[in-house]
Amino acid sequence: VTVYLVGAGPGDPDLITRRGAAILARADYVVIDRLVDRRLLADVPCDSIIVEVGKVPGQPELSWAQDDISEMLIALGRTGVTVVRLKGGDPFVFGRGGEELRALRNAGVAVEVVPGLSSAFAVPALSGIPVTSRGLSSQVTVVSGHDPSAVEWRHLGPGDRTIVFLMGSAHSAVLAQCLIDEGWPPHTDVAITESGSWASERRTHTSIAGLLTEAVRSPAVIVVGAVAALVDRAYVSAGVDGLGTVSALVD
Numbered sequence: 001v002t003v004y005l006v007g008a009g010p011g012d013p014d015l016i017t018r019r020g021a022a023i024l025a026r027a028d029y030v031v032i033d034r035l036v037d038r039r040l041l042a043d044v045p046c047d048s049i050i051v052e053v054g055k056v057p058g059q060p061e062l063s064w065a066q067d068d069i070s071e072m073l074i075a076l077g078r079t080g081v082t083v084v085r086l087k088g089g090d091p092f093v094f095g096r097g098g099e100e101l102r103a104l105r106n107a108g109v110a111v112e113v114v115p116g117l118s119s120a121f122a123v124p125a126l127s128g129i130p131v132t133s134r135g136l137s138s139q140v141t142v143v144s145g146h147d148p149s150a151v152e153w154r155h156l157g158p159g160d161r162t163i164v165f166l167m168g169s170a171h172s173a174v175l176a177q178c179l180i181d182e183g184w185p186p187h188t189d190v191a192i193t194e195s196g197s198w199a200s201e202r203r204t205h206t207s208i209a210g211l212l213t214e215a216v217r218s219p220a221v222i223v224v225g226a227v228a229a230l231v232d233r234a235y236v237s238a239g240v241d242g243l244g245t246v247s248a249l250v251d
C-alpha cells in the first residue's frame, strides 16, 4: 500500500485512531484538508511534505478541484512513497473519500482506508448528546445542509428521531424554516456545536424557532430533536497549549 485515506476525527489529535496515528508517523507526504486540525501534524516526520488542498468556501480560485486532488494522489502513489490523505472526521461521510478511493483503484494504486470518528456522531457525543436514546429518539439521520433544496424533507418529518446537519452553517435559517414547514414544532430542541473539540469550541442550546435567527459559525454540527436538550451546559476544552480552558454554554 502506498496511499492511505485516513480519517482524522473531529479535531482533537487524541481522537484519531491508533492505526491512523501510526501511519501518519511514517508518512512521506501528508495531503490535508483545510478543516483538519493542525495539532494532528505534531508527530509527522520532520522531513515529510505537507500539501494543503481542500476548498475555501466562496473562493473557488483558492480551492482545489477534486480531480486535481485525485490526480496528485495517483501521481504520488505511483512513486511508491507513503502518502497519507488526511481528511476531517471519517473520509466516507460527506468527505469525497469514496471518489478518491475509486480514482486510486482505477489507476491501479494500492490504497488502504483508515476510518475516522465522524463529526456527525463524535461532536454530539463530546457535547454530551446521545444521538439515539431510549424513549427520546429511535433513529438518527445525518443530512447535508449545504443545499437545503436538495434535501428530501418528506422523509424528515417530526417524530422520535434525531436529525444531524453537517455543512448547515450558511443555511441554518432555511433549514429551520424547512423543518417547521414539514411539521416540526418550533420549540423542538436544537443544539449547535461549533468547532467541536477545537480550542475555539462553542456550544449553543436553542430551538428550531431560535435557529431561524441564530448566527452559526462554520464548522458546526446542528442536532435537532429531543436529545438536543441533553447538551452539556459547560465544558472544558483542552486548548492548543494543552491547558484546560473553561467555556460556558451560550443559552
Ligand SMILES: C[S@@+](CC[C@H](N)C(=O)[O-])C[C@H]1O[C@@H](n2cnc3c(N)ncnc32)[C@H](O)[C@@H]1O
Pocket (backbone or CB within 6 Å): 010, 011, 035, 087, 088, 089, 090, 091, 092, 093, 094, 095, 117, 118, 119, 120, 123, 165, 166, 167, 168, 193, 194, 195, 196, 197, 198, 218, 219, 220, 221
Ligand atoms: C465536508 S463535511 C466533512 C465531514 C467529515 N468527513 C466527518 O465525518 O466529520 C464538513 C462538515 O463537517 C462538520 N464538522 C467537521 N468537523 C467538525 C468539528 N470539529 N466541529 C463541528 N463540525 C464539524 C461541519 O458540519 C462541516 O461543515
